[in-house]
Amino acid sequence: MDKKYYQLLKAQFTSKEAVLTEIINLSAICELPKATEHFMSDVHGEYDAFNHVLRNGSGSIKEKLRECFPEISATELSSLATLIYYPQEKLDLEFNRQTKATFENDCRQKLIQLLATVQFVGRKYTRSKVRKAFPEKFRYILEELINEAQATKDKQDYFDAILQKLQDLGELPSLIIALADTIRRLTVDHLHIVGDIYDRGPHPDKIIDRLMKMPSVDVQWGNHDIVWMAAFSGSSVAMMNVIRICSRYGNLDILEETYGINLRSLLAYAAEYYQPSPAFEPRLTEEGSLSLSEKELLNQLQQAAAILQFKLESQLIIRRPDFQLAHRDVLHKINFDKQTIEVEGKTYPLENFSAPTIDPKQPERLTTEEETIVHHLLKNFRCSNKLRDHVQFLQEKGAMYLRYNGNLLIHGCLPLHENGDFKSFRLADKAYSGRVLLDFFDQEVRTCLAHPEESTDLATDIMWYLWVGECSSLFGKTAMTTFERYYIKDKTTHIEKKNPYYQLREHPEVIVRILENFDLPQDGHLVNGHTPIKEKNGENPIKAEGKLIVIDGGFSKAYQKETGIAGYTLLYNSYGIQLVAHQPFSTVKEAVEKGSDIISVKRLVQEVKERKRVKNTNIGQKLIENIQDLEYLFEHYESY
Numbered sequence: 001m002d003k004k005y006y007q008l009l010k011a012q013f014t015s016k017e018a019v020l021t022e023i024i025n026l027s028a029i030c031e032l033p034k035a036t037e038h039f040m041s042d043v044h045g046e047y048d049a050f051n052h053v054l055r056n057g058s059g060s061i062k063e064k065l066r067e068c069f070p071e072i073s074a075t076e077l078s079s080l081a082t083l084i085y086y087p088q089e090k091l092d093l094e095f096n097r098q099t100k101a102t103f104e105n106d107c108r109q110k111l112i113q114l115l116a117t118v119q120f121v122g123r124k125y126t127r128s129k130v131r132k133a134f135p136e137k138f139r140y141i142l143e144e145l146i147n148e149a150q151a152t153k154d155k156q157d158y159f160d161a162i163l164q165k166l167q168d169l170g171e172l173p174s175l176i177i178a179l180a181d182t183i184r185r186l187t188v189d190h191l192h193i194v195g196d197i198y199d200r201g202p203h204p205d206k207i208i209d210r211l212m213k214m215p216s217v218d219v220q221w222g223n224h225d226i227v228w229m230a231a232f233s234g235s236s237v238a239m240m241n242v243i244r245i246c247s248r249y250g251n252l253d254i255l256e257e258t259y260g261i262n263l264r265s266l267l268a269y270a271a272e273y274y275q276p277s278p279a280f281e282p283r284l285t286e287e288g289s290l291s292l293s294e295k296e297l298l299n300q301l302q303q304a305a306a307i308l309q310f311k312l313e314s315q316l317i318i319r320r321p322d323f324q325l326a327h328r329d330v331l332h333k334i335n336f337d338k339q340t341i342e343v344e345g346k347t348y349p350l351e352n353f354s355a356p357t358i359d360p361k362q363p364e365r366l367t368t369e370e371e372t373i374v375h376h377l378l379k380n381f382r383c384s385n386k387l388r389d390h391v392q393f394l395q396e397k398g399a400m401y402l403r404y405n406g407n408l409l410i411h412g413c414l415p416l417h418e419n420g421d422f423k424s425f426r427l428a429d430k431a432y433s434g435r436v437l438l439d440f441f442d443q444e445v446r447t448c449l450a451h452p453e454e455s456t457d458l459a460t461d462i463m464w465y466l467w468v469g470e471c472s473s474l475f476g477k478t479a480m481t482t483f484e485r486y487y488i489k490d491k492t493t494h495i496e497k498k499n500p501y502y503q504l505r506e507h508p509e510v511i512v513r514i515l516e517n518f519d520l521p522q523d524g525h526l527v528n529g530h531t532p533i534k535e536k537n538g539e540n541p542i543k544a545e546g547k548l549i550v551i552d553g554g555f556s557k558a559y560q561k562e563t564g565i566a567g568y569t570l571l572y573n574s575y576g577i578q579l580v581a582h583q584p585f586s587t588v589k590e591a592v593e594k595g596s597d598i599i600s601v602k603r604l605v606q607e608v609k610e611r612k613r614v615k616n617t618n619i620g621q622k623l624i625e626n627i628q629d630l631e632y633l634f635e636h637y638e639s640y
């Protein structure tokens, strides 16, 4: 085996010198500063805000500009930063504001500044990586310009001549755009999305399209991502939930237009059986965006989807006693004559409860009409090419958790008991807890995705468990009270009690124990999304003496009233970890015209004692192994 391996390795290098060159090259890379990681979570379909934070690298771009041009004024810095975030839009704006001559002159100045910036941000990479970051069609010219920009005075005329030529050819704007793209690309090297791309906001699809184009990205699945993946791969209850949430937030376009799902029969059915009801008013962030009749139809659709969801959920609960969800089989707790329901031993009246298609003797049963509709919709979901591509992306780049450069990333939680022990999920005669539980869930998700034609197998049902189950690391609460919030007035029934994890995660020793369970060093960090941090109530996103960071600040517009902020993100560069708080994002137009950024504060979570180098990272560890193999090959070159 070893022999074969070294023979293959040797085949890549034509001479001993080539091996030596590679050893030197890799060793040098190991000594470079660690590249910047960027963490975002709970973006919930808010594409514009996501895109903005991505473009400004959570403030990294401005920081680099400040270091690169210490003498620059705040206004000029802001203008240059905007050009890097939105080059096309900013150039269009300047073009319309200025005369041709001043515009061209301005472009030349900006190009020179951007060349210096590329050089500055590229310092911590190899030359080859910087070269590859340039768009291919401008690679040669940009390399030439960067070299000449640093040239001595003697070559000033040569440099000026190139610029003049580019100006005459009208190519300066294209080069500016190429440079801006490269600067953004080099400033943040890797992006982590700690879950919940889908639901509430209008454009999760655009977010995924964007992520698919990024060179280095990973995703930790959130509960809202899992239900979409489940809807694609055969879960009828998850599909109804997805439709219910889309109608609740006025987002039918994503279903009908983006994913090509035909809702016609469901809409007609909803309009036939349901009357608009106050509990089902759609939650819209933009007033006046829909007509009254559109709102009414959404209302009816949400009701129909909710009742179908409860029916299908009841069927699942009955076929999966192991899931221990019997107490959540709400339809079987209803007294249909009295219009009451029993929740945890107490009886409550039902408000505006309308379920014209439910047979009280068999409340979980679908009518023939409903069977047809559900069957047809499932097929639509499964046949959507675009949804398939997006789910495939989430499968390839995603997982239940990620261990990366000593940190652990999990969307929700690690289910715990009050005393801090890992809580077990029992299935058949097996119990799963801690990392083993998350590995088990991860495997089941992949099994489900491999068989989209299966609708009631264990793996598909586990997808639903991940949405509502007490031991789900993505949910982290005892019960999801969707039914209660729609139909019971008494708000105490609406409370979703959180797993003890959410109290215990304040303590560093708890986090250390979790990190150990995942085979990670004690000085690592745990990063969570999922629970919006209510900053306006004084909640702190940095917990357990800095060992745990929660970065769900609420990109979701519908939640910003509660959080008082528009999201947190995290940056981890060679100097340490920084938490960044963001203000609500308005529009791209305003960002370009006013140069407004949405960053409010940055807080240092951890400053490293010694600057982190590539050799201290996961990639670095792999490089070190490669170097060792190459050194062995170098010494024994002739034997292979």
Ligand SMILES: O=P(O)(O)OC[C@H]1O[C@](O)(COP(=O)(O)O)[C@@H](O)[C@@H]1O
Pocket (backbone or CB within 6 Å): 196, 223, 224, 248, 477, 480, 481, 482, 496, 530, 531
């Ligand atoms: O605000 P809505 O649409 O009623 O949704 C509330 C539901 O969303 C959840 O918070 C789950 O969504 P998150 O993962 O975004 O928290 C449930 O626990 C809760 O029942």
Ligand SMILES: [Mn+2]
Pocket (backbone or CB within 6 Å): 196, 222, 223, 224, 411, 474, 529, 530, 531
């Ligand atoms: Mn979540």
